[in-house]
Amino acid sequence: MKRTDFDVFFEEQVASGEQVGRISRLTHGLYTVVTDDKEMNGEVSGRFHYTVEQDRDYPAVGDWVVFDPYENGERAKIQRVLDRKTILSRKKAGGSHSEQVIAANVEAVFIVTALTQEFNLRRIERYVQQIYESGARPVVVCTKKDLCENPAEQLAEVEGVAPGVPVYAIDNLTKDGMNELRQELRSGETISLVGSSGVGKSTLINGLLGEEIQSTQAVREEDDRGRHTTTHRELFQLPNGTYIVDTPGMRELQLWGDEQGIDQTFSDIESLSAACKFRDCRHEQEPGCAVLHAIDEGELEADRLKSYNKLKRELKRLELKDRYGTHRTNRMLHGPNAIK
Known part of the structure; x- marks a missing residue:
């Protein structure tokens, strides 16, 4: 695997002689x-174990690491992870309040969703939010086009909840x-795939690689639910020099981050x-609310606003938990002087 993705950002973190x-x-x-x-x-x-402070500090797929070789260069002792x-x-x-790193140093994330029973606009919104939070750019890939009666209509719905x-x-x-x-696909960039089991992530990777690298299985016909074919995270290099990370299917995506980045996901509402009329408008019953007016005129779906408010509340709760802990956050959100 040639290091076409190892640029100045990483080079400046490595001392002479380090591997x-x-x-x-x-x-x-x-x-x-x-x-x-x-390999x-x-x-x-x-x-490394002694100095690590939190789970996110451990290496993840996509990380660049400094290592010492041993056993005649057949094994690697990882000393540190580059920024x-x-x-x-x-x-x-x-119930734990902790972060799980899915992949590191990815420039783009493909949200893979099937145009079948699995199709869920609210889930796509959550993925888009988390990808913007990561610093990568989102791309939506809708699979199983042949099983959809009206793919153009569903693609328009996706474009409506993922502006731009x-x-x-x-x-x-x-x-x-x-x-x-x-x-x-851009040479030297790294892409990660995310999505539920059975949407075709492994099949997609095989198609991009041009060979059957990842094993695949059919979904269950009775509920369109996928089987967990991919059980680990793995990085592949495509023929054009793009790197791609396959990940296990996720039945749910619990957000991690804060509410500051939500304006990109919901740029239409922002x-x-x-x-x-009012700068601090909550888009509930205020006079002169442009968002509610757009809903009344059919220019914005009411469910879109509900999802916006739900994700803001979820991210606010995460932010408060990180700052004050679980018990104090519960009092702040549900006590007699709860934050509105």
Whole structure:
């Protein structure tokens, strides 16, 4: 794997004589480190374990790391992780308040969704929000075009909830639409795929690679739910020099970040808000609300505003938990003097 993606940003972090590789695979705490000419199994050093402060500090797929080779250069002892350009994260599933890094140093994220029962506009909004939070650019890839009666209508719905985001429809079997999608592949950049199980992420990667690298399985006919074919995160290099990260399917995406970046995801609502009579308009019952007027005129879906408010509340709660802890946050949000 040639280091066409190792640029000045990373070079300036490496001292003379240090050896650098990229994490291409992570499974059950075991790493694969790749350099220009070889691939090694790796693990973090004892010193790394001792100095790490939080889970996000451990290597993730896409990270560049400084390592020491041992066992005649067949294994790598990871000493440190280079600063990241971007971090695609989510809140860990369950009740814990902690961050799970999905991939690092990705320039674009393909949101893969099927034009079948799995199709969900609210889920797409959540993905777009998290990708903007990461610093990467989102792209929506709609698969199983052949199983959809009216793909143009559904693509228009996606464009409505992801303003300015490129949207593509493909048929993984016939490869229809694949050439158009290749416009998003840029040599030296890294792309991550995200989406539910069974939407065709592994099939998509095989199509872009031109060979059957990732195993695939059919979805269950009774509920259109996918099986977890991909069980780990892995980095591949495409023939044109683009790198692509496959990830296990996610049944849910719990947001991680703060509410400051939500204006990109909901740029349509933010634009309308500028015309509201009151600067602090909550778009509920205020007179002169341009957002509510747009809903009344059929220019904006009411569900879009509901989703906007829901995600803002969710991100605000995360921000407060990070600052004050769970118990105090609950009092602030649900107590007698709750934040409105």
